[in-house]
Amino acid sequence: MHIILLGAPGTGKGTQSKFIAKKYKIPQISTGDILREHIELKDAIGKKILNILKNGELVSDDIVCNLIYKKINQKNCTKGFLLDGFPRTITQAKYISNLGIKIHFVFEFIVPDELIFQRISGRRIHIQSGRTYHIFFNPPKEEGKDDITKEQLIIREDDKIESIKNRLKHYKKNNNELTKYYLEENKLKKLKFFQVDGTKKPDIIKKEIETLIENKN
Template sequence: MRLVLIGCPGAGKGTQAKVISKHFGLAHISTGDLLRNEIAQKTELGLKITHIMESGKLVSDEIVSELLMKRVKEDDCKNGYILDGYPRNVAQADNLEKTLGNMDKVIYIQVEDGIIIERMSGRRGCPKCGQMYHEKYNPPKKAGICNECGTQLVQRKDDVEETVKHRLEVYHNETSPIIEYYDKKHILYKVNGVGDIDKISAEIIGVLESFNK
């Protein structure tokens, strides 16, 4: 089974992709992870990606496509895979169909922008031990300080409210057309991404199981 998961930044795609991939034995391919991996290796391409991401822009289709084509040839993709964060526009969707064929199902996780902004701009992380917090939903015992190691918490550049708003705007401009694109192919399934995470997972798995019979 070859799936695509669509949803704006902060919609919970990564979490759902992990659950679905485990349930059906599919490889979870996050283009964000592919990019971060490249950044971590500090390749020439990685440094270029760092610069693009820090300015709140999206990495070019060519770069993402190149990384993805390499990834789907790996062994764990034999049963299929779930694409998380790709395609992000119609050009990428077309390119995907040309190179890898039709996808079986596209799941669109819908969350309103206001909720996304609240979810993301409240995130704080510990630069020392990596522990994550949220100012409202999961605050540290002492404001701005890590419970585990007492380090001053920081906000990722990606999570600053203005950056989030800009990313959402870019996202909607690019992604709205692919929702229509997949809807016309009758492979799109929309799910409400606000609420209990387990219930959302169960709904998606139910849809895919009935399709997969």
């Protein structure tokens, strides 16, 4: 099974992708995770990516497509995969199509901008362990500090307000074209495309997605 999750940053794709990956035993391939892996490795591509994100820009199609290609050709993807946050442009969508990989489901998460700002700007990360917190929804016991180590929490560069504004601007610029592309693919019955209300509680969204995937009609 090959599944794509679309949506602006902060729409809940990451939460639902973990559920889908576990439920259907397919690996989750997150563009964001791949980019952060390289940033933490501080390799050549990681340094390049970090500079791009600091400016609130999107990483180029060439870089992202090459990294995704390497991931989907690994052994654990032979029975399927879930793409979280890819494709983000029509070029990336056509890239996947040109690889001859059949996509079964595309879910697009819809959330108002105001809620996206609240969700993303409130994130806090314990960089050493990867533990995440949120100042509104999942605050640490002690403000600004990790619950276990008491080390300082950080705000990721791409979670800062100016960066969020730029990410949303770029997302919207590409999204209309991307949505039209998948609506057309849906019309041609090449895949199933659904829009998901990302403002609902995660458990409700989870059940809705499960029903849509398992509905054979």
